[in-house]
Amino acid sequence: MLTLIHTADWHLGQSFHGQERHAEHRVFLAWLLDTLEARRADALLVAGDLFDVVNPSLAAQELLYDFIVTAHERLPSLDIVLIAGNHDSGNRIELPAPLMRRLRTHALGRVSWLDDGTLDAERLLVPLTDEAGETHAWCLALPFLRPAEVTGRTGQPGEAPNDYVAGITRVHQQLIAAARQRRQPGQALVAMSHAHLHGAAVSEASERPIVIGGEESISAALFPADIAYVALGHLHRAQQVGESRIRYSGSPLPLDFSETNYPHQVVEVRLEGEGMADIDTLPVPRPVAMHRVGPGPLDLILAELEALEDDPGLERERWPWLEVRVELDAPIPDLRTRVEAALEGKAVRLLRLERRLPTGGGDATPARVDLEALGPRRLFERTWQARWGEPPDETVLADFDRLLQDVLDDDEELHG
Structure with missing residues (x-):
């Protein structure tokens, strides 16, 4: 029997409306250490987005490396496998890899290719061992795949040379084939990937579209039945995709007010032989509460704020984070002052005040736009609509998404 803990999307170093969340992450990581010890875990799988940005702060990096060192001290036989997500720099994740291997930690940030154009699969296969050092499973550790890493390697008749999804599919297939050759009878296969699967539920506001706005999503059919468990990262909502063996663990903390009511958890998986024996979800305690008030008219909102218990x-x-959404008929210059007065003396932290004004037609003044909530893609759509009087078509959006990803990739190369 081999026990795994699956988690993902830590987003260490996240700036939450201008506020750092190191205290919350410290509490989560301390809880995770206790959980690994209490559940007698043999392996910890972290399926990407360890950090929130490609160039994380020293404090964020310290959280990760202190966790790894402490985990090894408390559980010397624990295998830890980390992959880079789309928020991470693959180069940065792999930089301390030789040192981390001494702590039984395997960090995979990039895929690489052999001279014959095939995937270097061996470096992505990590043995998962029990306390006695016997290999019970192999982890197929596949970091987030950027277009430059998988396109132009088709070699298949009739395929476009820049077919990103076809490239992702091929990488998965080659890695699975290599794992089948490597494993011995009685050893399980566990796939770990940072990707968007067809049919999975996306969070309302906090997830950056990967590469090309949904066109990059892949099929769960990529993971055949002999893969005992699929540990996924990227989507913040904990969920299974089709089968109980294919799961997003979800983020351990809500990363946006829209995620306040999601279950936040890690997944415990027990393997026996070549298959999954049992699976359970372990709720993550929330170190800091999140409150959303509204939307509603100002009088009602002020009454709700005054009635808040603290x-x-x-x-x-540890004071709760607070978002307030107010529906207005016209701008109120002193709105923030009135909201703050209603919160006077309460142990809460107001992070976001959203004003919702009518979207009048004709020559009416347009409603104020919250750029942070919109994100680059929706802002582009609104700008195109205003300029041309019609929404952009799918071709235009695909071009925009590719350009956005180029900018993100250039930022990673600059800071990675």
Whole structure:
């Protein structure tokens, strides 16, 4: 029997409406250490987006490396496997890999190719062992695949040379084929990938589209039945995709107010022989509460704020985060002052005040736009609509998404 803990999307170093969340992540990582020990875990799989940005702060990196060192001290036989997500720099994730291997930690940030054009699959296959050092499973650790890593390697009749999804499919297939050759009878295969699967539920506001706005999503059929478990990252909502063996663990903390009501968890998987024996979800305690008030008219919102219950005995770093959404008929210059007055003396932290004004037609003044909530793609769509009087078609959107990904990739190369 081999016990795995699957988690993903830590987003260490996240700036949450201008506020750092190191205290929350420290609490989560301490809980995770205790959980690994209590559940007698043999392996920890972290399926990407370790950091929130490609150039994380020193404090964020310290959280990760302190966790790895402490985990090895407390559980010397624990195997840890990390892959880079689309928020991570693959180069940065792999930079300390030789040192981390001494702590039984395997960090995979990039795929590479052999001289004959085939995938270098061996470096992506990680043995998962029990306390006695016996290999019970192989982890197929596949980091987030950027277009430059998989396009132009088709070699198949009738395929376009830049077919990104076909490239992703081929990488998965080659890695699975190599794993089948490598494993011995009685050893399970566990796939770990940072990707968007068809049919999976996406969070309302906090997830950056990967590469080309949904066109990059892949099929769960890529993971055949002899893969005992598929540990996925990228989507923040915990969910299974089709089968109980194919799962997003979800983010351990809500990364946006839209995720307040999601279950946040890690997944415990027990393998026996070549298959999955059991699976369970372990809820992650929420170190800091999140409150959303509204949307509603100002009088109602102010009444709700004044009625908010709080705990003045909490340390300030544990005060709840608060989002307030107010529906207005016309701009109110002193709105923030009135909201803050209703919160006077309460142990909460107001992070976001959203004003919702009518979207009048004709020559009416347009509603104020919250750029952070919109994101680059929706902002582009609105701008195109305003300029040309019709929404952009799919070809235009695909071009925009590719350009956006080029900018993100250039930023990674600059800071990675």
